[in-house]
Structure formats: structure tokens, C-alpha cells
Amino acid sequence: MAILTLLHEQPLYGFEIAKRIEERTAGSLRFTMASLYPMLYDLERRGSVKAHWEKNPVGRDRRYYSLTASGKKQLVPLRQEWRRFFEALESLAGLSHA
């Protein structure tokens, strides 16, 4: 869901996705190459994201990922599911009163 949420905002390339997730979660969530790219390729195969190469004038070309219409559709129920999951955890652990 983290990847889909980021790509909903703008197209990003792999390294950027890993960096943004790390920054936004203050380092709690880190993607290594071994976990990030298989996930991106899986999302691409399932049609949730699409990728295209872009010329990079100052270095190596980048493969940018963007959300497809199908990916956008998936994001709404996914967000609700995660919200319910965290609410359930919170009510179980009493996190709001901790």
C-alpha cells in the first residue's frame, strides 16, 4: 500500500520510492533492493502500476513507475482495510491511552 500511495501522488523511480518511504516513516520502513523491485515487478504484472524509461540528462536512464486506473481503484479499499486493521490494533492494545 505504501508504494501505491506514493505513486498516486506522482510517478517515481525505484530508488526514489525507497527513499520517500524511508523518509516518511522516519526510517521505520525500509525497502532493500531485494524487497522493493520484486514488489514493483509484481504490481506491474498485475496491472496496478505501469513503467516507462525516461532519459536522464545527468546520468543513467530511470524507469519511472506510475499508478494505472486499476491501481487507483485498488487503493481505495486497501486504505479502508488498513485503517480498519490499525483501528482494531489500537482498540486491542489501547494504544490511544498508552
Add this chain to the structure above:
Amino acid sequence: MRDWPKLVGEKLKDLRLSRDERRQVIAELAGHLEDLYAEHLAQGMSEQDAFRLCVSQFDQENRIARKIERAKEGIMNNRTKVLWLPGLATLVSSSVLLICLQGVPYFQPRIYWIDGGAVGFDLRWLVLLPICGAIGADLSRRAGGRRSVSLGAALFPAIVMLAAFSIFLPVGLLEGNSFLQHHLEYMAASALTWIVLPAVPLLVGALGGQMVVPQYK
């Protein structure tokens, strides 16, 4: 200047994807490592430490390769796409062709009696077989198969017959099958008509197709 594509290519040497997909994965991961390396250097790390940390991304290189293959291919793996399915297409098309030719009244197959057994020789089938070989090889190349694999797909019917002969002939002989024991000449003639003779036009079709289609040259 580090050669990141070379490093990734060496680390993922077992990555079984089509040539184009493999090239793209290597280019993408090389770009990732290059960015990671630059970031480590910008944080004040020594070149050696930065490089070591980048290489550590491949600690379990086989696992990464398998994960990428699974993610890219889903249920159908690359071997299925470049060998088994095109090979099956060659086998089915050559079989259908042989069946259809039975209904054609012209140039009927010749039957030769060799060592007490009938051996059929259908010249029409052999003349048209290059088309089946070209189909199998083309499907394999389109799926990203190497030239050797595409030739394997084109020769699939002959390979299947070779496998069948290699299994049933020794097993039959070991079990003491009297027909096989006393008609080895007939078996050799059958092997010739079902393995060697079809293999030649299938190969011609595969090689011919690769010479005609520009991107396969």
C-alpha cells in the same frame, strides 16, 4: 567509475528471463546501486565502505533472482514461454498437418516393407514440415528465446520421438519383447522416418525463418 551493470549482471547471472527483460532489470538495478553509492558518498562514507554496502544488497543473490523471476513471470516461467509452448505448437501443427494430408488423394505416402514391418514415407509432409519448424522457432524467438532454444522448439517433434524410442526400445529389449528383438532393422528404419527425416525439414524451416526475419539475423 564503477561498472554497476557489470556487477549486477554477474550477481544475477542465474536470472532466467527473456533477454530484453533481463537487460532492463540489470539496467534498473544498476541505476539503483549507483544512486545508493552516490548517497553513501554524500553522507561522508569512504568509497570502499559505500561499495561494500551496495554489494551487500546482493547477500542472497539467488534469492533475489528467484524473487524477480516469480514477480515478473507469475505462473508461467520463462522456459515454458520460450521452449515448452513453442515446442508444443510445432508438435501439434506437424501432427495436424500429417492428419490433414491423409485426406489429400494426391501423392499418397509410400509404404515400405522392411524387416517384416511397414514404414510410411510421406514426402508431402516432409516438404511442408519447414513451415511447422519456422512457426515453433518464431514463437520461441518472439518470447525472447535464444537461437539454440528456438531450434530446440522447432525440433520438438523429433526430440519427442527420439525420447520415446530411447525409452521404449531399451525397455522392450530388456523385457524380452520378441518383436523388437527380431526386427531391429525395422526399428532403425522407423527411427529414421520419425526422427531423422522430420528433423531435417524442421531445422531448415527454423533456420530459414531466422534468416528471413531481420531481427533474428
